[in-house]
Amino acid sequence: MKLAQVMLVAGKELRETLRDRRTLAVMVLFPLVVYPLVSLATVQVLTARIGRGDKVPARVSISGPRPIAEKLHARLAARSHDGNPDFALSLPPTPATAADVRAGRVDAAIAVEKPSPGASGGGAAGAATARVLFDETQERSRTARTRIEEALAAGLEPGCTPSYAVTIEGVAPRTAMGGYLLSRILPLVIVVMVMLGAFHPAIDITAGERERSTLETTLSAPIPRSALMTGKVVAVATLAMLSGVLNLASMSITVLEGAKLAAAGAAPSLPWANAGAAALLVIPPAAFLFASVMVAIGALARSFKEAQTLLTPVYFMCMAPALLAALGDFELRGAAAFIPGVGVTLLARDVIAGHASVGAIVAVFASSVGYGAAALALACRLYDSERLLGADDAGLGLRAWLRHLLFGPRATTRDEVINPDLPNTADAPPTAGHALALFGVAVLLLFAFLPIQKWRLVPGLALFEWVGLLGLTAVYARGSGRRFTSVLRLRKPSLAAVVGAILIGASAWLVVGLLVQWVLPAPKEVEEHIRRIIPSGEGKGGFTFAILLVAFTPAICEEALFRGPILRGLRTRLSALGAAVATGLLFGLYHGDVWRFIPVAVLGFAFSAIALATDSIVPAMIAHFTNNACLIALARAGIDEAGTEMTVRQRLTLVAVGAVVLAAGAALIAHARRTRRVRGPEPSEGSGPQM
Amino acid sequence: MTSPAPAVAVDSLSKSFGATAAVAELSFAIAPGEIYGLLGPNGAGKTTTLRILAGILLPTRGRVEVVGLDVAREPLAVRQHLGFLTNTTGLYPRLSGRELLRYFARLHGLDRDAATARIAALAGALELGGFFDRRCEALSTGERQRLSIARAVLHDPAVLVLDEPTAGLDVLASRFLRDFVRAERDRGKAVAFSTHYLAEAELLCDRIGLLHRGRLLAEGTPAALRAAAGDAPSLEEAFLRLVGAGTGPRPDGSALSPRPPGSDGPR
Numbered sequence: 001m002k003l004a005q006v007m008l009v010a011g012k013e014l015r016e017t018l019r020d021r022r023t024l025a026v027m028v029l030f031p032l033v034v035y036p037l038v039s040l041a042t043v044q045v046l047t048a049r050i051g052r053g054d055k056v057p058a059r060v061s062i063s064g065p066r067p068i069a070e071k072l073h074a075r076l077a078a079r080s081h082d083g084n085p086d087f088a089l090s091l092p093p094t095p096a097t098a099a100d101v102r103a104g105r106v107d108a109a110i111a112v113e114k115p116s117p118g119a120s121g122g123g124a125a126g127a128a129t130a131r132v133l134f135d136e137t138q139e140r141s142r143t144a145r146t147r148i149e150e151a152l153a154a155g156l157e158p159g160c161t162p163s164y165a166v167t168i169e170g171v172a173p174r175t176a177m178g179g180y181l182l183s184r185i186l187p188l189v190i191v192v193m194v195m196l197g198a199f200h201p202a203i204d205i206t207a208g209e210r211e212r213s214t215l216e217t218t219l220s221a222p223i224p225r226s227a228l229m230t231g232k233v234v235a236v237a238t239l240a241m242l243s244g245v246l247n248l249a250s251m252s253i254t255v256l257e258g259a260k261l262a263a264a265g266a267a268p269s270l271p272w273a274n275a276g277a278a279a280l281l282v283i284p285p286a287a288f289l290f291a292s293v294m295v296a297i298g299a300l301a302r303s304f305k306e307a308q309t310l311l312t313p314v315y316f317m318c319m320a321p322a323l324l325a326a327l328g329d330f331e332l333r334g335a336a337a338f339i340p341g342v343g344v345t346l347l348a349r350d351v352i353a354g355h356a357s358v359g360a361i362v363a364v365f366a367s368s369v370g371y372g373a374a375a376l377a378l379a380c381r382l383y384d385s386e387r388l389l390g391a392d393d394a395g396l397g398l399r400a401w402l403r404h405l406l407f408g409p410r411a412t413t414r415d416e417v418i419n420p421d422l423p424n425t426a427d428a429p430p431t432a433g434h435a436l437a438l439f440g441v442a443v444l445l446l447f448a449f450l451p452i453q454k455w456r457l458v459p460g461l462a463l464f465e466w467v468g469l470l471g472l473t474a475v476y477a478r479g480s481g482r483r484f485t486s487v488l489r490l491r492k493p494s495l496a497a498v499v500g501a502i503l504i505g506a507s508a509w510l511v512v513g514l515l516v517q518w519v520l521p522a523p524k525e526v527e528e529h530i531r532r533i534i535p536s537g538e539g540k541g542g543f544t545f546a547i548l549l550v551a552f553t554p555a556i557c558e559e560a561l562f563r564g565p566i567l568r569g570l571r572t573r574l575s576a577l578g579a580a581v582a583t584g585l586l587f588g589l590y591h592g593d594v595w596r597f598i599p600v601a602v603l604g605f606a607f608s609a610i611a612l613a614t615d616s617i618v619p620a621m622i623a624h625f626t627n628n629a630c631l632i633a634l635a636r637a638g639i640d641e642a643g644t645e646m647t648v649r650q651r652l653t654l655v656a657v658g659a660v661v662l663a664a665g666a667a668l669i670a671h672a673r674r675t676r677r678v679r680g681p682e683p684s685e686g687s688g689p690q691m
Numbered sequence: 692m693t694s695p696a697p698a699v700a701v702d703s704l705s706k707s708f709g710a711t712a713a714v715a716e717l718s719f720a721i722a723p724g725e726i727y728g729l730l731g732p733n734g735a736g737k738t739t740t741l742r743i744l745a746g747i748l749l750p751t752r753g754r755v756e757v758v759g760l761d762v763a764r765e766p767l768a769v770r771q772h773l774g775f776l777t778n779t780t781g782l783y784p785r786l787s788g789r790e791l792l793r794y795f796a797r798l799h800g801l802d803r804d805a806a807t808a809r810i811a812a813l814a815g816a817l818e819l820g821g822f823f824d825r826r827c828e829a830l831s832t833g834e835r836q837r838l839s840i841a842r843a844v845l846h847d848p849a850v851l852v853l854d855e856p857t858a859g860l861d862v863l864a865s866r867f868l869r870d871f872v873r874a875e876r877d878r879g880k881a882v883a884f885s886t887h888y889l890a891e892a893e894l895l896c897d898r899i900g901l902l903h904r905g906r907l908l909a910e911g912t913p914a915a916l917r918a919a920a921g922d923a924p925s926l927e928e929a930f931l932r933l934v935g936a937g938t939g940p941r942p943d944g945s946a947l948s949p950r951p952p953g954s955d956g957p958r
Contacts, residue, residue: 212783212784213777213779213780213781214781214782214783214784215781216742216747216775216777216779216781217777217781217782217783217842218781219747220745220746220747220770220775220777221770221795221798221799222767222768222770222771222798222799222800223767223798224767386748386749
């Protein structure tokens with residue numbers, strides 16, 4: 001074997017692989033962009049969860065002879081951490097029972113008794129006894145037990161007689177214990193196995209069809225695309241369900257046998273009916289959701305290999321929320337039911353444990369089916385014969401891109417020589433692939449500039465926005481041979497568009513911010529952090545400076561990138577509504593804060609809609625500027641903190657006022673759009689339906 | 692006397708894929724009972740044109756009608772009147788021939804009895820009996836092509852679109868296919884047929900459209916095309932004269948094959 005031959009083959013293989021832009025994108029974007037964002041979100045959620053749990057006092061009932069009980073009460077009442085009391089204690093006349101603990105009326109019950117007069121010798125001689133009842137299947141009860149143990153063990157010198165001889169007693173019935181054991185293991189297994197069951201069939205029926213050259217045959221049949229893709233999703237979902245059911249049965253038996261071995265025959269009884277109900281209630285919606293998502297992603301791929309490359313990160317991305325839900329001991333209520341992956345995992349846990357509510361079941365089912373239907377609609381759009389059978393994107397190669405970047409758009413491409421009738425590429429819209437790549441690079445830049453921002457926040461932020469984001473847009477425009485003003489859609493807006501943008505910018509934060517704060521409140525410490533990063537601009541010059549840094553700068557630089565090439569690129573593949581939604585989601589993701597994701601994504605959607613409706617980036621910049629300037633003004637006035645302490649009436653009034661202003665702004669933008677259309681269509685819009 | 696309405700009417704058809712123009716300003720018509728050959732080298736735009744006829748791709752500009760239906764507006768209705776044979780046979784490998792035909796019969800709206808009768812008739816006419824219950828992945832190229840034809844004509848369409856149907860076939864299979872196409876023509880079907888085998892086009896087609904770089908260079912009967920090229924001795928020579936490339940190598944390096952499989956001598 002000659003080294004030269006090995007190197008020759010390796011060089012050729014590397015060249016081929018690196019020329020496959022999608023593989024490259026997945027190789028680079030996911031580890032460097034998506035995984036850090038997901039990890040960041042996970043850490044934020046878990047930290048908030050742990051922080052919130054730490055602050056909740058454990059409800060403990062103390063019973064027994066009055067003097068001893070009161071002494072214990074005083075001892076436990078003195079326990080606290082970070083200013084939060086560890087316990088909410090009660091001394092009821094009737095002692096709390098095991099039933100009270102099981103029903104969750106108290107987290108733990110302590111029964112104290114006097115030391116027996118004749119007791120002597122031993123470590124606990126002369127100590128009062130404390131019998132602690134807790135429920136092993138409830139997180140709050142387990143926390144209460146831990147705190148009681150710590151409290152009773154604390155403060156003793158080595159060798160001292162303990163004040164209390166503590167006995168701990170779990171009160172969960174055997175069936176509940178079995179359900180608890182299953183509920184810790186099975187939900188994640190069900191969700192993961194349903195996903196795994198959908199993985200290969202989804203690839204086989206999408207990319208596999210293309211690779212087997214049966215795509216044209218399928219597309220030539222007289223069947224609507226929606227029926228075709230729904231049929232494919234139903235097939236994949238059926239296989240995913242089968243996988244889920246088989247794994248559920250297998251894991252249940254394994255857990256049972258394992259528990260028998262561990263308990264030497266006295267295993268907890270397992271709630272088979274609950275496991276069956278979980279299979280019925282969770283597996284079908286989960287299978288539909290994951291099948292739709294995977295078929296949609298598979299429809300993007302040109303080959304089996306590419307589909308695997310694309311779907312593997314998606315698989316892990318889908319698994320992340322399920323894992324988070326399984327580990328985090330979250331309650332299934334509010335927004336949690338509507339988060340894909342989280343809802344189904346928590347529902348499976350609650351159904352198996354035997355305490356799922358009808359509302360939660362309906363919410364999870366409806367949201368999973370809703371998301372699945374959205375993914376199916378996307379799959380219908382992506383399984384497009386134009387894209388699947390058309391020539392591959394003849395984008396600029398690396399060399400041509402660099403030539404454009406360094407020397408400008410002087411050199412003509414081969415296509416232009418062959419086809420002199422081609423449209424001018426200087427005004428061609430960016431592609432969807434370019435849009436996603438630019439987003440990836442922007443996130444990388446965000447991480448790259450982070451050390452500078454930590455070192456010096458103000459210059460770091462300014463440098464990142466003007467050099468990083470705006471520079472990226474400029475480099476992209478020059479490198480791809482496009483006019484910068486064309487990439488940005490930098491056009492003079494009408495007066496109606498400007499006024500509409502100001503009204504939307506001045507009211508969107510009010511409506512969106514207050515509603516989100518109401519529905520999905522961020523932890524207090526997160527709100528405080530957000531307040532800290534919005535400088536109030538104390539003093540005359542300070543205010544101007546804050547406006548320049550936090551309102552003007554992002555309005556120019558972030559808008560240039562997001563409402564420029566990213567929005568315009570996505571618009572070539574998606575409808576106006578789809579492009580605005582996708583850009584809003586990317587805008588939310590880019591801000592890297594799970595608690596601000598929804599409001600920022602909604603604002604991003606609003607700015608995108610304005611840019612598309614007015615066919616100019618300027619009104620979007622104005623709206624962004626107005627929004628941020630309003631936040632700075634509020635911080636300066638010191639009234640931003642009032643939001644969390646408003647009554648429902650005050651809040652609704654403010655939301656209503658904001659909604660009226662927002663509607664007026666939207667009406668003006670719509671008017672500007674109509675006026676623009678009357679003047680005639682503009683070139684190089686995407687081909688999808690209009691918003 | 693008025694001529695019958697064309698089964699296929701293509702008017703100023705253009706199709707671009709991003710920056711690449713595949714077809715430009717193409718116009719032709721096919722009458723019922725006529726075989727129209729699209730002839731050209733690889734990359735001339737034949738497959739793109741046929742895919743647009745089949746309603747799989749949409750025109751960038753221009754209009755295409757099949758039995759009076761606009762393919763851009765009514766692609767599903769067009770596919771009910773059209774049988775499309777791809778250049779790769781495109782059979783589902785894990786289905787048997789019988790399962791495949793039943794599936795497509797249902798897609799075309801044939802009821803169970805009609806489908807059974809039609810499948811039996813086609814199995815006899817195309818001699819599918821010997822391999823009808825074998826999985827498609829186990830069939831030879833010729834067997835697959837016969838099964839593909841059965842699939843394409845299952846719903847007895849008025850228009851047949853055949854994209855290089857003899858590519859890769861041996862002499863006997865090619866001749867069988869040509870005979871079948873002629874028989875369909877004689878039954879009043881309009882046939883759009885693409886090939887880069889010049890002699891095959893000359894043998895089979897009533898009229899030929901010469902495509903080069905997405906544009907229609909010339910159109911007419913094989914004899915008329917030779918005459919238009921200054922009484923060229925063969926269709927190949929006529930094509931070369933019409934593209935102005937003489938007898939030397941063509942600038943794009945593409946080639947037209949002079950002899951079809953199973954025509955007049957070994958390939």
